[in-house]
Amino acid sequence: MDLNYSTEELAFRDEVRGWLNANLPADLRDKMSEHAHLSKDDLLRWHRILAKKGWVAPAWPEEWGGPGWNVVQRFLFEEECGYAGAPPLVPFGLAMCAPVLLRFGTEAQKKKFLPGIYHGEVFWCQGYSEPGSGSDLASLKTRAVREGDHYVVNGQKIWTTLAHYADWIFCLVRTDSTSAVRQEGISFLLIDMKTPGITVRPLILMDGSHEVNEVFFENVKVPAENLVFEEGKGWTVAKYLLGFERLNTGRVGVSKRELVKLKSFAAKQMRNGRSLMDDVRFRDKVSRVEVELMALELTNLRFLDEMRRTGQPPGADVSMLKIKGTEIQQALTELMVQAVGPMAQPFKAMQGAFDAEAAFTASLMPRYCSTRKTTIYAGSNEIQRNIISKMTLGL
Amino acid sequence: MDLNYSTEELAFRDEVRGWLNANLPADLRDKMSEHAHLSKDDLLRWHRILAKKGWVAPAWPEEWGGPGWNVVQRFLFEEECGYAGAPPLVPFGLAMCAPVLLRFGTEAQKKKFLPGIYHGEVFWCQGYSEPGSGSDLASLKTRAVREGDHYVVNGQKIWTTLAHYADWIFCLVRTDSTSAVRQEGISFLLIDMKTPGITVRPLILMDGSHEVNEVFFENVKVPAENLVFEEGKGWTVAKYLLGFERLNTGRVGVSKRELVKLKSFAAKQMRNGRSLMDDVRFRDKVSRVEVELMALELTNLRFLDEMRRTGQPPGADVSMLKIKGTEIQQALTELMVQAVGPMAQPFKAMQGAFDAEAAFTASLMPRYCSTRKTTIYAGSNEIQRNIISKMTLGL
Amino acid sequence: MDFEYNEEQQLLADSVKRFIEKDYSFEARKKIVASDAGASEAVWSTLAEMGLLALPLPTAHGGFGGGAVDLMGVMDALGAGLLVEPYLPTVMAARAVMLAGNAAQQAALLPAVAEGKKKLAFAQTEAHARYDLDQVQLQAESSGAGWTLNGEKRVVIGAPLADQLIVSARTAQGISLFIVDANAAGVHMQTYRTVDELRAADVQFKGVKLPADALLGQSGAALPIIEAVVDFATALICAEAIGAMRSANDATLEYIKTRKQFGQPIGAFQALQHRMVDMVISWEQARSMACLACVKVDTETNPNERQRLVSAAKIRIADAARHVSQESIQLHGGMGMTEEMKVSHTFRRLSMIVQQFGDADFHLERFASAA
């Protein structure tokens, strides 16, 4: 038993860490640190820096630009990016559309779409959820009817993250509504967001952010060549993606960074000349989260070790990492709000702007609000428990 | 709004308190305080003292010996008994069989059984649960077949509290197994425990106590006159009892007493010259239980006030009191174990006896174990949540 | 023993509830929040007409002499409606005037408050004081017959809307309270919207000159007054939380009954049922403690015991508000996250109530110390 990375792995980590230190633009790091809004340009700028370095698509095969890393290296890279406070890489193209195309796409589709994804030239979003479908994905209603050499799409998607930035959307649509099994008759379509008939409507979340959208399709004509895999086999595609190797579901690197911030912020909060970190009540809460995070990191590495050993994808274990990881993320934002105390209430300056400190403290409560979504999205934690219950426990 | 008892109610409480002070035998109070085993004689002694005073059956009509108290007085009496550390009044005769007879029994049955219950001459137990039935009472399988002027009973009951002390048992039995609705075809029978064919087998619980039993019936002949209400209508009887006015489901008085004991015990546990009650971590846990108990007392009084106002039985509200009350009881025993720390481990002296202090500390962990049952018995807390979900929330 | 409102309390609670349902719908509130002032003068007039502003004031100055119990049903209804007008700040400041002010000061302010002609704010919190009421750094220097104020108050709810501020400051004698015109020379506000849609400000006092009669009560004698005002307000937000939590619970119950997934309402899933039950139990327990807090700030004459019981209530309300608010969002799924659903606003108000006037940790300390 050896909980440490090998010498080679440590060298790799140091290389990544050193490179991130030198190449992560300070303004982007600061924005991340202040929980500021990231513009499309911010996201793409970081994407392109990584693309230039050849590190933007760690899971891709080398022929399409992947760096040829093993699972541990990929995990390390993702954790280091999280810990460094690098902007997230928007996953819809790199980690969702691309793997689907690599597995199910035609050569023509690969050639057409993969380079644009790799170089950050084409921004993708994901059209899965629909009003009323929630975690019950197979209940989707958006229809695509084949008419000659194209499909005509009608329906609505919801919770479409960054659709307002997107050039393209990949969608699950119903091409056969006669099938008795709901999972059948679903197809996987690639749709250009500039096609007439598409309307994007913002959904403002309670932290005031515009991140998700509703997307409406009204007689949208999609060339038949944009069908991925066979008509009616979209569920197979979607399932492949859901089971796709996810390595850092626990987001340990990000939480480690937030824990460091929490401790240093709380240490500066004084009461009667005593730091909040010397308050047993507060400190114990921080300690329990820290211990939980230590455990999660090891659990994540254990699963990774098993994955490397067996060559099998992690399966329902990922659900566990998602549950614990999101609980930790939420606990950290909540403790930050508790740390700032009565100063947590201000939100938006009515004239002029907050100074830097006030802007930071004003970002804590919205962040707490925003982080509530982590236990809801990407398969709510209730769904994750259902998965473990069924897959791991056989209940 | 007035959270205080009226002058009359306070006078009543003082009367009860004074009387308990003067009449609760010191040896019984000490046994309760040390969580010692209560013998059948202990239980009956206290029963008879109350019977002599005329306070043993607060809910009975005056013609059968009830004191004519209203719901608040009855609540106060139960709470004061709990707070004083009086032995429990075994409910099977007084609070279960008797109300059933008063509502459904014939005059002959009332005359035959009620005086024996009142004076503590006949010890009753309850034959409801069966192996495999648990909280699903209606699944019971014990059969009673009518043959001439008697029933022949075959089957098994489980979790039969104090059956080894009992002279009589009241049972739910199946008299008609052809009915499609499981609740139909059940009858309510009174059975003399001395009848041939009855075997009582102890179930030892993990605290080492013998409190519950299995009771086996093999061709047990029961005179037909011992049927209560109509044949096949036993479920109506059982339901009446389940909905019967229960006032102190939260057992606030008992928990208040245990809280006082916890605080005084913890105050004497020293570490580096500092009392455990000055340890923020421990004290906060005690405070949270104390606050929860304050809230529960008020919630209980609110429901009582509403009951008095509307004349309606409390319904699903009782489930809430049961859930919170048992959670508090468990938390208190757990904190007591935490308070005694490394000394919690000893259980049973192998030769000689523990001294008084060691005997007390050795009783804490068994009590913690034993108290786990409170969230399981009398309708597990899961069943209570189902009841609230269905009855109060309409889910 | 009587846990019901009396007839007058019930009538008032019902009328406020009707007002919220009829005139202060979530849509109406949205417009108010989006307005420049962030609060509605029309609503304020209605509050005055309904007698809500007069209610807690002394009868000698146009009030009805009501206490926290009289306000309980009102706060409950306002909590459910998420009222953004500065009712609580005005009540707090008026209570300070009532407890510490002389007849002239009371006559100058309270009748105008009762009639809805004046709004007030209570300026107490400072940068590094957290929830401690005795941490006052703002300086009031005696200058000639009057006083000069220098320093800063933070997160003064309602300050941008107030005519007068009641300000705690440190004199040579100790902690004191002053009446300050909101537009007095030297008063500077950085105004903002709070997360729960209230208007508030950080207020700087730079050489603010005050007349002698700006001092409320004795110089240096204000701490017990401030403690009484904040305990009173804490009891009121406990009642407000009960209304807000009921609103969140009702919305969640309604949602899980109607929202379908996998072919049935999600409320048919036992895991959600049990969690919904726990939310309701949290609420019932909190409600009991809100009653206790309101009764005790009205009747308990020993400040130490009053503080102990108010802290007990706030511990339970903080825990319940946290539990109910988080679960209501989780059970709503994505919809609960959106600005357009009322429950996301109830979540924010409840999240702030968790901390307002002291979080559970603060009150655990006070509860244990007062025992």
Added chain:
Amino acid sequence: MDFEYNEEQQLLADSVKRFIEKDYSFEARKKIVASDAGASEAVWSTLAEMGLLALPLPTAHGGFGGGAVDLMGVMDALGAGLLVEPYLPTVMAARAVMLAGNAAQQAALLPAVAEGKKKLAFAQTEAHARYDLDQVQLQAESSGAGWTLNGEKRVVIGAPLADQLIVSARTAQGISLFIVDANAAGVHMQTYRTVDELRAADVQFKGVKLPADALLGQSGAALPIIEAVVDFATALICAEAIGAMRSANDATLEYIKTRKQFGQPIGAFQALQHRMVDMVISWEQARSMACLACVKVDTETNPNERQRLVSAAKIRIADAARHVSQESIQLHGGMGMTEEMKVSHTFRRLSMIVQQFGDADFHLERFASAA
């Protein structure tokens, strides 16, 4: 990075697991517990034959030089089997001899332990010390060439079965360790069964005369040794807890799959499913921390950092053991409460592990102080 046991560790873990399944069934254990000694000599011999007693001892004295990681799979299997023989006390005491004893002392004790011919116990806890290792009141006075012991130790697990006790005592120089024959004159034991079916004793030392070579290491220098021994043992009970929790989880899962209510297995109810999932997650997280603790007591050379990480592990194991033990009883319903179900015994052992060598509060303090 490698979370698997090596081949030898795996083989040993498997053989212990087989031994438990075959020869240490719940029924077999019941008989042992009911016996006069409360422990089986035959089992002890088997442990010796399997090499478990030699495993943690130095190769120079008949041992295999194993560390906590080598013992991890063993403790896991013993935890699942709820072994009542005094394995851990013997390992702890032997470790003290190994860390502090001179060659003669080691030669006198350790080979006999390795061969299963001697059992030891570690007598450390005193009446008012709670979990503090530096609270030692038992007096060791230098008398002539030797020492005289006066005082009392509490809850010495395995003492009634031990040949020798390793006893912490205070000399003029400070905390020290002594080897004491269990049957030496002046040693008096009040023996008892613990809640988790172990044999233990409160041990009085009344003028117990010891020779000079009873002192382990330097007089006054034992605290770091005791800390190392207890950290080592804490890591081992973390591993033991993993086995016990797995056993409780397996039993519970099996129970809810087979137990029917309302016409279906209770495991079909979603509320129970989600709770079962949370028990499994608790176990996985605890398992990670048990690995950490075992690795660190073997490899971490900075005592401060070792203590910090062992405390981190114990916090998580205490929380998990509490959670899993309580839920396993609740999900078993009444059956779990009975003496005849193994899970009620696992519950008791886990409940004691929650507190053994320090409860979560104790380790939260140590974790934060060591940071």
